[in-house]
Amino acid sequence: MAYAALVSFAQIMEQIIHHDDQDSTFLHSKQQIKSLHDHIIFLQAFLEDFPEKSANSLKGRIRDTTYEAENIIEYFMSEQVRSNYDSGKLYEELQKSATEVDLIEGEVMEIKNSVRTGDVQLMSDFPNASSSSRKVLTPTDEDTMVGFNDDLMIIKTPLCGESSELKVVPIFGMGGIGKTTLARNAYEDPLIVEHFHIRVWVTVSQDYSTQAILSNLQVSIKAFNKEHEQRNELMDEYVHKSLKGRTYVIVMDDMWSTGAWDDVMRVLPNDRNGSRIMLTTRLSDVAVYAASSSPLHRMQFMDANQSWKLLCQKVFKQEHCPRELEDIGRMIARSCRGLPPAIVVIAGLLSTGSKSRASWKNIAKNVNLVVTTHDEHFAKILSLSYTHLPHHLRPCSLYVGGFPKDYHIRVSKLIKLWAAEGFLKLSGSKNYEETAEEYLEDLVKRSLVMVTKRKPNGTIKSCSLHDLLRDMCIKKAQEEKFLQVMDKYVDNNLLKSIEKQRRISIHYVDLLANIHRTGTIRTIIYFLYDLSSPRFIQSFRLLRVLDFVNTCFRNFPTEVLELFQLRYLALDCDSVNIPPSISNLQNLQTLIINSKRTSMSVQHTTHFPSEFWKMTQLRHVVLFRLLALPNLLGPTSALKNLQTLLAVTNFKCTVGVLKMIPNLKKLGIYIHSSGFSWENYHLNNLVHLHQLEKFKLVIRGGIHPQNLNLAFSTTLKKLSLNWCLLASEDMAVFGALPNLEVLKLRNHACHGFKWETNEGQFPRLKFLLIKDSDLQHWITESSHFPNLKCLVLHSCNKLRKIPDDIGEIPTLEVIEVDNSNISLVESAKRIKEEQQNYGNDAFQVRIKNRHSYVF
Known part of the structure; x- marks a missing residue:
């Protein structure tokens, strides 16, 4: 993770370089940091531009040296906040890192000079050794076509179609999902064999070379072209002449690059005689580039029955699975998660081992480990996507x-x-x-x-x-010392190695208190629900990310306020009393404070301290509904980075407050009070938030709005209203929003029995939800919702019918209703029947039961 370390460290140094020169923290070391920054940018460019093999020997040193320099700077930044700062010591420590970076840079220059003189080849110049050693025709080892019959029929249709144009048939999907198997079965299908004069299979691979591809094409064509003698022709000339005037199908298997595609296409003739090219790739961009006018065939995972059938065929051949093994066998098949190579690897073990329940249970305990351990080739299939x-x-x-x-x-x-x-x-x-x-x-x-x-x-x-x-x-x-996942028992040896990791993710058991004080760990993500004590947090002084959102603290853990480098803090608290020292977290970008145990009937509201307005790096603030922001007590800097402010209580949208958050994109307000008049909340001022895209409003506590006077900027894309009791005529305000795509009306958001829409409303609305409404009559036309894709109606018990015109909206894909209103269910079904009569078989009606859907 050398590159990630460099990018992260460069960001820290850029903040320091652009910081106010009056700040004494790095005043004496700024020139040193500027120089180090230049070296870091140089190393970044080296890793971006030079082949993997050239940089492999240095990546570990680059990573470790960068981490060490980052530790030094962040440690001194923390010490400065604690007024325990020694600028001379900082200069001395940074000089050590700068010396090591100089040594690394010297070795980098040697590599670059070697490339220039030809001693080292760029990756694209390496011969495709893997291609030359592969069979140039389709491999002959068998692959059972379980579960691929439908895919095969879909692929054969364009291959044998009547179009005379040269067509591309792309097959796309993750590594190991069966793309090559499908292409191979299509390639060898008797109908395909009879249909084309020449069939060619070429495996392109990741480190392709044009010469290797052309060579494979040439050798493959010779098998069909014995009468044509090569007379000192170049390979591309030979390929072109041999295919000219003949119908051919070429499989380009494992394509990784649009460059490779262009290199092949320039030599293939298009005689408009129905020739075809079949392409397999893991990259959708490559598939789209190669077949811009053809639909992509995306490979899906095998379902449970297909997986079980393939496992049985591989293990038992023509015999039946013993009844006592079927349940555990089906469990093993499901654990392979629909990947055919995983099933084949497991089947190999099951077929050669003891066919007893005890033996199969042992394999079933950890199918993934068995697969990756016993099949190096399969592991390489998956790793290839990462290395690319x-x-x-x-x-x-x-x-x-x-x-x-x-x-x-x-x-x-x-x-x-x-x-x-x-x-x-x-x-x-x-x-x-x-x-x-x-x-x-x-x-x-x-x-x-x-x-x-x-x-x-x-x-x-x-x-x-x-x-x-x-x-x-x-x-x-x-x-890579990048991340340690603690999802099983951890012994002392592993515990020591964890202390050298950069990040830890805890799923299994709380061992944080056992990890010794360390300056390397920057991230703790905690997925358990119990935590013994937050005191250990102070042992991780340089944390950037602390996520305890699944763990409920009784009170706000003040220990986190000593973590001055925090950028992300997510907590769950029963009660919150945040001290003014929250402003010490000057690097904090994301603050999430949740409370799973807060009842909606609770009326006590906790306020942030006024120091909140000094946290200028904040980008996202997500609070539970009983936390309120402080009032402005005087002039302060605007929170220009703040984009998200969700679920704040009794938020008053005064012009002065909105000027403090000018770039806000998401705003959620929860009003829980009957002690104020509605006008005190100034929601009409929301029109001044010129970046606002999403707004949610929940009103509780006996407020019954009159003349709500909501106003929004034209940038609004998503609107969610709860308990607002708006008059139906107020809906015209939302219909006039030119960019509104999602509208959710819950819990009597609108009050009234009739809703009539007009021409020109909701021009971009794609999703409409109405839940818990007393709506009885809905009068509309299809042109009033020209882009609607999904309509959801829940607990609309007084609405007897979905307007017929809704079914005529050309973009509509789904109508979802719940079974609390039989009339709506029948209305939705009638619309579906009409859509099917028009040939729209893709249209869906979902009927929601209490715990599931019926289609």
Whole structure:
């Protein structure tokens, strides 16, 4: 993780360099830090531009030296806050690191000079040894096509289709999911064999070379082209002439680069005779680039029955599985999580070992470990996706492995963590959040992260990691001293190694009190629900990330206020009394204070100290609903970085307060009081938040608004209202918002029996939720919701019918109703029947029962 360490350290030094020169902390060392910063940027560029093999010998030293220099600076920053600062000692310590960096830079220059003189080849110049040693025709080892029959039919349709144009058939999916197996079975299918004059299989691989690809094409074509003699022709000429005028199908297996694709396409003739190219890749960008006009065929994981069938075929051949092994066998098959190679590896062990319940139970205990231990080739399949990652994505990929197995990771949380860790390298005008979203989408496109849920606007809401990829991430992260996952019993030897790690993620048992005082650990993420005492926190003085959101403290742990380097703090507290010293956390970017045990009937509100307004680095503040922000007591600096402010109590949107948070994008307000008039909350001033995209309002405590007078900037995209009792005519205000995409109306957000929409309203609305409403008559037309995709109606017991025009909205994909209103259920079903009659088989109606859905 040398590159991640460099990016993080560069950010710290940039803050120091651009800080006020009157600050005495680094006044005598600023020139030294500027020089060190230049060297760090040089090393960053080296890792970005030079091949992996050239830098391997230095990566560990770069990482360790960078960590050590970072420790020195952050330690002295903490000591300065404690008024225990020695500038001479800082200069002396930094000089040691600078000397080591100079030595490393000297070795880097030697490598760069070697490249210039030709002694070392760039990665793209390495011959494709793996390709030359592979079979140039399709491999002959068998792969059972269990579960792929539907995929095969889908692939054969465009392969044998009537179109005369040269078409590309892309197959996309994660490593090991069966892309090559599917392509191989299509390639060898009798119909395909008969349909094409020439069939060619080329494995491209990660470290491809154009010459190797052309060579494989040439050798493969010769098998079909014995009458054509090569007369000193170049390989590309031979390939082109041999294919000219003949129908061919070429499989380009394991494609990693658009460059490789361009190199092949320039030599292939397009005679408009129905020739085809089949492509397999883990990278969606490559698939889209190669087949911009063709639909991508994405490989899905095998389901439980398909997995079990494949396991049985591999273990028992033509025989049946003994009844006493079936339950444990099905469990083993499910544990392979739909990956065919994992099932094949496990089947190999089961078929050669004892076929007893005791033996199979032993394997079932840890299928992932068995797979990765007994099949080095499969481990390499998974590792290949990681090693192909650019440097900036590697720490983000390994970090996802720190979450528990089968955990659905909220992207909003993951992004905040990546930013706090210093993984994000900004470019152009993009902020941390936009950069992180791009990183995540890139990991998804590379089949390294799975999307579990998307938002109505298409962005990722939650994600997860396949078990086997997670195991790979955990192993690599531990090797790199990047992250230690404590998800099992830890002995003393492992405990000592943990003390050298940069980050720890705790899933199994609380051992934090047993870890000795250490300056290396920067992150603690805690997934347990019990914690003996927060006192140990002071042993980790240089923490950046502290996440105890799953653990409930009785009171706010004041020990965290000594962690001056904190950037991310997430806690769960029964009661909160935050002292003014919260302002010591001047580096804090994210503050999350939750309370799982707070009842909605509780009316006591706790206020932050006024020092809150001095925490200028804050970007995201998420509070439980009984925490209120302090009033402004005098002039202070605006919190220009603040983007998220959620669930604050009785928040008054005065012009003065809103000027303090000019760049706010998400705002959530919880009003729980009957002692103020409605006008005191000044919600009409929200129009002055020109960056606001999401707003949520919850009203409790007997307030019955009159003339609510809500006003928003045109930037608003998501609006959620609870208990607002708005008049139905007020909905026209929301319908006029030009960028509104999501509207959620819960708990009598609107009061009235009739809602009539008008032309030109809700131009971009994609998601509409109405829950717990007394609405009886809804009058609308399809043109009033021109972009609606999802309609959800829950507990609308007085509404007898969904307007017929709703079913005519061309973009509509889903209607969801609950079974509390049979009339709405029948209305939704009629709309579905009409959609099916129009040929829209993709349209869905979801009927929600108490604990599940019926489709």
